[in-house]
Amino acid sequence: MSSSRISQLILELQQELQKENINPCDGLPEDLFLFSTTLAPVANVDLFITDTERRVLLSWRDDEHYGKGWHIPGGCLRIKEPMESRIQKTAVKELGCEVSYDSQPLLVKELILKNERPWLKNQLERSHNISVLFNCKLPQGYAIQNTTKDEHTVGFLRWFEHEPEDLLEAHKDIYGEFLTNWFNKE
Numbered sequence: 001m002s003s004s005r006i007s008q009l010i011l012e013l014q015q016e017l018q019k020e021n022i023n024p025c026d027g028l029p030e031d032l033f034l035f036s037t038t039l040a041p042v043a044n045v046d047l048f049i050t051d052t053e054r055r056v057l058l059s060w061r062d063d064e065h066y067g068k069g070w071h072i073p074g075g076c077l078r079i080k081e082p083m084e085s086r087i088q089k090t091a092v093k094e095l096g097c098e099v100s101y102d103s104q105p106l107l108v109k110e111l112i113l114k115n116e117r118p119w120l121k122n123q124l125e126r127s128h129n130i131s132v133l134f135n136c137k138l139p140q141g142y143a144i145q146n147t148t149k150d151e152h153t154v155g156f157l158r159w160f161e162h163e164p165e166d167l168l169e170a171h172k173d174i175y176g177e178f179l180t181n182w183f184n185k186e
Contacts, residue, residue: 024078024079025078025079025080025081026078027078033076034122034125034126037124037125037126037127037128038122038124038125038127040128041110041128041129041130042076042126042128042129042130043076043077043129043130043132044074044075044076044077044129044130044131044132045074045075045077045083045086045087045090045131045132045134046072046073046074046131046132046133046134046175047072047073047074047087047090047091047094047095047099047101047134047136048072048106048133048134048135048136049073049095049099049136049137049138050135050182051138051159053161054161054182054183054185055159055160055161056072056159056160056179056182056183057073057095057138057144057157057158057159057160058070058071058072058073058157058158058159058160058164058167059071059072059073059094059155059156059157060151060152060153060154060155060156060158061154061168062152062154063154064117064119064120065117065120065125065126066126066168066169066170067168067169068152068166068168069164069166069167069168069169069171070158070160070164070166070167070168070171071167071168071170071171072133072171072175073090073091073094073095074090074131075089075090075093075094083132083134087099087101087134087136091136094155094157095138095142095157096145097138097139097142098139099136099137099138099139100136100137100139101134101135101136101137102134102135102136105132105133105134106133106134106135106178107131107132107133107175107178108130108131108132108133109130109131109133109174109175110128110129110130110131111128111129111131111170111173111174112127112128113126113127113128113170115169129170129174131174133175133178144157144158144159161183162183163176163179163180163183167179
């Protein structure tokens with residue numbers, strides 16, 4: 001396919017997005033977002049939430065890109081979205097409340113998946129991430145609301161005193177050493 005044909009297709013896509021009133025600043029339709037992840041790394045913000053007992057709050061995840069397991073709550077940045085906005089939107093979506101947070105990240109890590117995911121048609125989907133971990137605090141009196149979920153339902157929240165065996169492999173790769181040090185009080 002020639003570059004002029006690709007340019008034409010891009011122009012058509014831009015026009016269609018405009019016609020459908022889709023603003024990329026608000027997020028993309030899932031298929032377009034996944035396609036975009038095959039072209040460029042995805043920037044994520046992750047929320048490192050602890051309590052006075054040094055426990056870490058994790059959420060259950062189950063999807064075709066990363067599998068089943070516990071993960072640090074997080075979300076993908078949208079175009080022109082400040083990290084502060086994504087932190088709060090992620091907190092509301094995953095925790096049910098806003099959080100306070102330190103403006104300086106605890107950690108910035110890159111993840112490039114090397115393992116094959118044969119169930120995916122395109123191995124490049126969600127295969128390269130830049131993750132920014134922020135130290136966050138829940139509001140006073142916060143209580144987990146898991147009333148309609150069991151432990152292995154997407155979005156179930158749980159406090160951990162040690163790294164769970166079924167932490168997502170991607171999070172082991174990104175945050176394994178950090179979490180080990182945290183739980184060992186280093």
